[in-house]
Amino acid sequence: MKKRTRNVLTAGILTLALAGLTAGCSIGTSKSADEITVVGKNFTEQDIMANLVSEMLEKNTDLKVKTKSYLGGTDVCFSAMKNGSADVYVEYTGTGLVNIMGETVMSDPDAVYQKVKDEFPGKYKIDWLSPIGFNNTYAIAVTQETAQKYNLKTVSDLKAHQGEIVFGTEQEFLDRDDGLKGMKKTYALNFKDVKAMDPGLKYQALTSGDVQAIDAFTTDGRLAKNNLVLLEDDQHFFPPYYAAPIVRSEVLKQHPEVGEVLNKLAGKIDEKQMAELNAAVDVDKKKASDVAARWLEEQGLVKK
Known part of the structure; x- marks a missing residue:
């Protein structure tokens, strides 16, 4: 498999990326047909998720995978998806519903997932894959x-x-x-x-x-x-935020193996396990890439 390029953005580069995206620029749209760019938001869990997705694709497909962790917040990552400079990242159902689609809060996890899954392809040409399992509300x-x-x-x-x-x-x-x-x-x-x-x-x-x-x-x-x-959120204000990979529809059409491979993550990580993975980085100071690779090996999802 081709070696994955990791590009963790510093705060200074992030500022430039934000300015570029606001101006309609991209983070690198000129890429070959066999190249996939995976991005992540600017916190630990997203760094782990970006590396999980990238490792899965690198080890289980013939695609060249680029990883850009800590790209920015939701607006930056989703803008990169819409302009084609990013192809995949892990999003949260509640964020998709409220922040991206602008809909009102819904409390039923299945209804939230079904709504974003049904409407994203038509609105944004982006598909939701199967939820990974945990609800990070x-x-x-x-x-x-x-x-x-x-x-x-x-x-x-x-x-x-x-x-x-x-x-x-x-x-x-x-x-x-x-x-x-x-x-x-x-x-x-x-x-x-x-x-x-x-x-x-x-x-x-x-x-x-x-x-x-x-x-x-x-x-x-x-x-x-x-x-x-x-x-306790006694007024039930916060919606469910189940994590799932989202992929540009064009990418899935060209490379259906992307969906097949990433759907193997479905239901694999619950809240307790995700907290342990996050703690391995935030508390034990391990690299997110190492934490992701080890977990995938332990689950038998990639070969050593």
């Missing part, structure tokens, strides 16, 4: 001390103490309808302050007391490490 996390101090068990409990709580979040959650903007409306919350920060700094800010609550992914391995408390 949003949650609000606080420390044990904060939970005990304010007797916090649900997101609604924050309202009684909102004037004392500084909320920490990354920029994408701040701007999303299924993020802080919508959550504040649903729960009638008005925090003392909101601090936007790099995703990797949220946990440090929380445990050091700089902020009292943060948004978190339920599959984040740092939740257990820091002994954090997840508040």
Whole structure:
């Protein structure tokens, strides 16, 4: 198989990529017919997913695979798919429904998946493959001390103490309808302050007391490490976010083996397993590419 090229973008290059995509440029649309570009968003789980997908395609097809982890947020990755400079990435059903399609929140996981699966090909010429298994939904996390101090068990409990709580979040959650903007409306919350920060700094800010609550992914391995408390989404605000590969329809038509190979990931990773994979990178400081390769070998999905 041809060697995969990994290109993990630095913050400076990301800025240029964002500007280029906004101007209608691409991340490299001039490529051969046997070349596939896999991208990932700018957090650990997506880095692992990008490497899982790339490794599967590299080891099980004759395609040349390029991997671009940490490309950017949803807007950047999806723009790259639409302009053809990216071919595959792992998206989340709730993100597809609310942030990409602009639909209202739905709570039925099967209905959400079916809607994005049915409508993406016609709207965007992009297909959803089978879900990988885990639901990485949003949650609000606080420390044990904060939970005990304010007797916090649900997101609604924050309202009684909102004037004392500084909320920490990354920029994408701040701007999303299924993020802080919508959550504040649903729960009638008005925090003392909101601090936007790099995703990797949220946990440090929380445990050091700089902020009292943060948004978190339920599959984040740092939740257990820091002994954090997840508040119940008692108003059922957050939609389901089941992860699944999405692929440009043209690519599937030219290379049906892409769908056949990636659908072998269907149902293979649950929330607990995904949290363990994330922790291997975030806590144990292993490389996402190594974590992905080892897991695939253990599952018998690729040969050593």
